[in-house]
Amino acid sequence: MxxxxxxxxxxxxxxxxxxxxxxxxxxxxxxxxxxxxxxxxxxxxxxxxxxxxxxxxxxxxxxxxxxxxxxxxxxxxxxxxxxxxxxxxxxxxxxxxxxxxxxxxxxxHDAELRIPGIDAAGSYGAADFVSWYDGHPDYPREWPLDAESVAVIGNGNVALDVARVLAKHADDLLPTEIPANVYEGLKASPVTDVHVFGRRGPTSVKFTPLELRELGELRDVDMILADEDFDYDEHAQASVAGNKQIMVIDRVLQSWRKRETGQASRRLHLHFYAKPVEVVTDASGRVSALKYERTRPDGQGGVVGTGELREVPVQALYRAVGYFxxxxxxxxxxxxxxxxxxxxxxxxxxxxxxxxxxxxxxxxxxxxxxxxxxxxxxxxxxxxxxxxxxxxxxxxxxxxxxxxxxxxxxxxxxxxTTLDGWHALDAHEIALGEPEGRARIKVVDRDEMVRVSRRES
Known part of the structure; x- marks a missing residue:
């Protein structure tokens, strides 16, 4: 045969x-x-x-x-x-x-976002940040987390992941498999405000209801939404009425609008109808603000520019506009x-x-x-x-x-390495986490991963 x-x-x-x-x-x-x-x-x-x-x-x-x-x-x-x-x-x-x-x-790798200033110091691709906090062995162990106000560009699940990890208190990640160096980095972060920008409205987002709900479950984080983003046109109203997923997303967002805010130490802002047009930099070439154009619905599910420009001061920016x-x-x-x-x-x-x-x-x-x-x-x-x-x-x-x-x-x-080697590494990571009551502690260093997998001394 x-x-x-x-x-x-x-x-x-x-x-x-x-x-x-x-x-x-x-x-x-x-x-x-x-x-x-x-x-x-x-x-x-x-x-x-x-x-x-x-x-x-x-x-x-x-x-x-x-x-x-x-x-x-x-x-x-x-x-x-x-x-x-x-x-x-x-x-x-x-x-x-x-x-x-x-x-x-x-x-x-991250898809490109071609706007002026996108390559400034303090501007990052979301994929690189995800690889860092997930302990990818081919990425640096350190990540610059020195910004109090951060912008995340994108309205997909990766954008929400990045925003959630930035806004979440590091101690709340301890039960997970977060690597030790990532915990220490996030623990020292001075962040107070995370801004998520999407050029379309709330009924046109690309994230899933599950991702969105988890965002609203963060401890000591206020969800900030603008009333002007929820003046739905007929197309948006029809989307909410005719699509179960959009209906759930709308229900979650509407519930956040009713929450009391002002007591939390951190805030997560969702900006809709916000098309990024420029990353503003300071005299040293670092990110200092995101400039965006306010958009409006075109009546057919899309958006058009209004010509109105706004700026939000930030010291770091992550683009989460897709992988490549x-x-x-x-x-x-x-x-x-x-x-x-x-x-x-x-x-x-x-x-x-x-x-x-x-x-x-x-x-x-x-x-x-x-x-x-x-x-x-x-x-x-x-x-x-x-x-x-x-x-x-x-x-x-x-x-x-x-x-x-x-x-x-x-x-x-x-x-x-082989499947038997993966079993050895898997058991090793689980054993590392057990004394701290964690699911596992992920091994980050490639050489260490290989040594454990190959059972080398």
Whole structure:
């Protein structure tokens, strides 16, 4: 019987779901799957992109762990995909050892926001901040938290995560898996006001009711909203009446408008109909204010500018306007949209739209950084179906044995980690948290992660 040796680059939800779906799919051939990730631990953005105080969302890890723990998928962590064989694997390496590859590398960098002053000192990408507070091993251990007033640009879930972590008292994060250096940084933060800006109105936000509710549960934080933002036009009224999610969001926001304010030590301001136009800087080039244009509804769900400009003094700013994918050596890439060009997961050459045989994509690197876990599963199903049907166009590897890839990694001196190693690291982090009554304390240093995973002294 024909056997498919499949490599999947990216061990987050997209890659794990693709492996699981293929193994369960009806097919006429055997399957052997190897998952590769540049991080020593699996789960991608579920581990390094979800705020530490989101245990319900992190419950997704339980489902992903169940898939990996079946034992029919091998995982190799701390292996980079790139142009340098000394750091990991190249596309040529994969062609020598596998019949096909799925790239599930996600999107981890911030999309651009092109307004004057956006590159000023004190202006940051939300993705970098998220990676810091989630203990990503490839980011600095320190983060400058010296601002009393902070702006967050965006009306999606990431914007709310960033705003919540900034406004929340650090002690309230202690029951979570927050790394020690992050706790100390947030504990010393002098922040009193966090301002969230969105260019549309309250009925056009992109965050979910769950995220919004959690924002209003912060201890000793007042929610500040402006009455002028809630003079709904007919389109907004129809949205509230006709969409359950918008109805719930509106109900939450309206309840906050009725709260008494003025007693809390911190305030979280939601600014709607606020289109950022410039980051104002001081004489030293640091962020000093956000200038925005007041917008108004256009009657069709959009907004138009009013020409009225306002400024809010801030000393730091975070842009949370979306994620953007990164190019991979030797793989086609769409620079405009930040994705691998593809047709339903089959990678195509952007010059002639012809299929690049043996190369596939799934998840955010396939469709862009939108959608939730359900979209990731349907993405994977679509891609897997094409892999099955493309049997006649698979690569013909020179050395397809399962042992050969292990020999290659070891010959290059790559300190790869395995599923057994992840179990060791997982147990170690849980043990670190136990004396303090915490779920775990996440290991941040990459070398330490590798040493624990490989059970090295």
């Amino acid at each position: 024909t056997k498919l040796r499949l490599a999947i680059v990216g061990a987050g939800p997209a890659g794990i779901y693709a492996a699981d779906i293929l193994l369960k799919a009806e097919r006429s051939f055997d399957v052997s799957i190897d998952l590769f990730d540049h991080l020593p631990a699996p789960y991608g953005l579920v581990r390094y992109g979800v705020a530490p105080d989101h245990p319900r969302i992190k419950g997704i890890i339980t489902a992903l762990r169940d898939v990996l723990d079946r034992g029919d998928i091998r995982i190799f962590g701390n292996v980079r995909f790139g142009a340098d064989p000394a750091e990991g694997l190249t596309l040529d390496d994969l062609k020598r050892h596998y019949n096909a590859v799925i790239f599930a590398t996600g999107a981890v 994918g990164s190019p991979l050596p030797g793989v086609p890439f769409d620079e405009k949209h930040g994705v691998i060009p593809n047709h339903e997961g089959q990678v195509v050459n952007p010059d002639n739209n012809e299929q690049v045989y043996g190369v596939y994509a799934t998840g955010w690197i396939k469709r862009g950084p939108v959608g939730l876990i359900g979209h990731t599963k349907s993405d994977a199903m679509e891609t897997v179906e094409h892999i099955i049907n493309d049997l006649g166009n698979w690569w013909a590897p020179e050395s397809p044995s399962e042992a050969s890839i292990v020999e290659l990694l070891e010959s290059r001196g790559i300190r790869y």
